[in-house]
Amino acid sequence: MDVIEERCGGADLGKTDVKVCIRVPGTGKRARYEVRTFSTMNDGLLELRDWLVENRIARIGMEATASYWKPLFYLLEATEGIEPWLLNARHIKTVPGRKTDVKDCQWICKLVEHGLVRPSFVPPRDIRQLRDLTRYRTETVRDQARDVNRLAMFLEDTGIKLSSVVTDITGRSARAMLDALVAGERDPQRLASLALGSLQGKVPRLTRALAGDFNGHHAFMIASMLRAIDEADNPISRLSEEIDRQLQPLRQQVDLLITIPGISLTLAQVLIAEIGFDMSRFATAGHLASWAGVCPGNKE
Known part of the structure; x- marks a missing residue:
């Protein structure tokens, strides 16, 4: 050769x-x-x-x-x-x-x-640092989502069916009800009366959903889970601030990306962190799609 x-x-x-x-x-x-x-x-x-x-x-x-x-x-x-x-x-x-x-x-x-291999794409240092931030933020958000799911599943242990009536059990109304439960309130009607906005029309269903066997052990566990969910907000906010700071020199590219339907600010930040802004590294759009893992499979 x-x-x-x-x-x-x-x-x-x-x-x-x-x-x-x-x-x-x-x-x-x-x-x-x-x-x-x-x-x-x-x-x-x-x-x-x-x-x-x-x-x-x-x-x-x-x-x-x-x-x-x-x-x-x-x-x-x-x-x-x-x-x-x-x-x-x-x-x-x-x-x-x-x-x-x-x-x-x-x-x-x-x-x-013998030239039988090609190098993989490794972004420059500034993009690698940005990637570290966006990936860590994604993992932190996922951890918080797992805590929310864990909270919803644990409520099933108490017989309380709040998630069957409320879409977001960490929303203002649901959070007020959970805080009241942790504080010692057990009357389903009083708990349901904490509903705000459109949930006020679901008070009868909420009253039924909030009737369960909630004891001190459940209160401790729910309080711990709520604390973990709240504490995750701070690192997520700090990471978002740092990502925004590092992206200031690329603000024009971010603004162009968010003009694409379906591309939010967060997604635009992730796109730049994953593929950078220098598209000359990819020979064609197909090469970029292949690197990103979004090429359709060929099973024939």
Whole structure:
């Protein structure tokens, strides 16, 4: 096969060490391969970088293994003359037979040498930081939603069917009723009288739904769940403020995205955090759709 990269390398990363194979020109037309093991501690990665620079390695591929690739990738990304490639693990493992880390790094080096792999999209630092914020916000919102669902399920244990009448059990009316239950109120009619707005027309149903076997244990559990739901609001707000601050230089792109029907401000923030704003990284719209995982399946 043709040699595309004369000075290249392959790295197989683990939690504690990284095996690296480099390919450099040897005597005559033969190539020289060398394998070394480095620690994944910061001093080990710096030693690895210096070794690559010393051997004038222009490109090195590494498998996307958990988050272990990130420190090495970011270090080499900031090193002049070295282009790190993050490779899809599924593409690398299509050929069976390699059972050791050393063989893996040698195989990755061979793939880069002959141009048989393409790098995965890794956004620039500012977009990566924004992605960290939006993904953490999404997880925090999901955690809060799980707490709300947990609260609704626990109410079933008390015989109270509030969620059968109220759409949002954390809304103003439902929250007032739950707070009253925790405080010691047990009269269904008094609890139902706390309804506000359109729920006032459902007082008879609410009275029936709020009749149950609610005791002190239930009050403690409900209070704990409500506290967890409330406490999640603060980090979500702080994350949203930081996301908005970091997106100020890209405000024009955000404003353009939200003009698309169905794209909210939150979704626009997530889109920029996931794909960035430089569409030249994707050859066609189809490549972008494929990377995002929204291409229709072809089962024929």
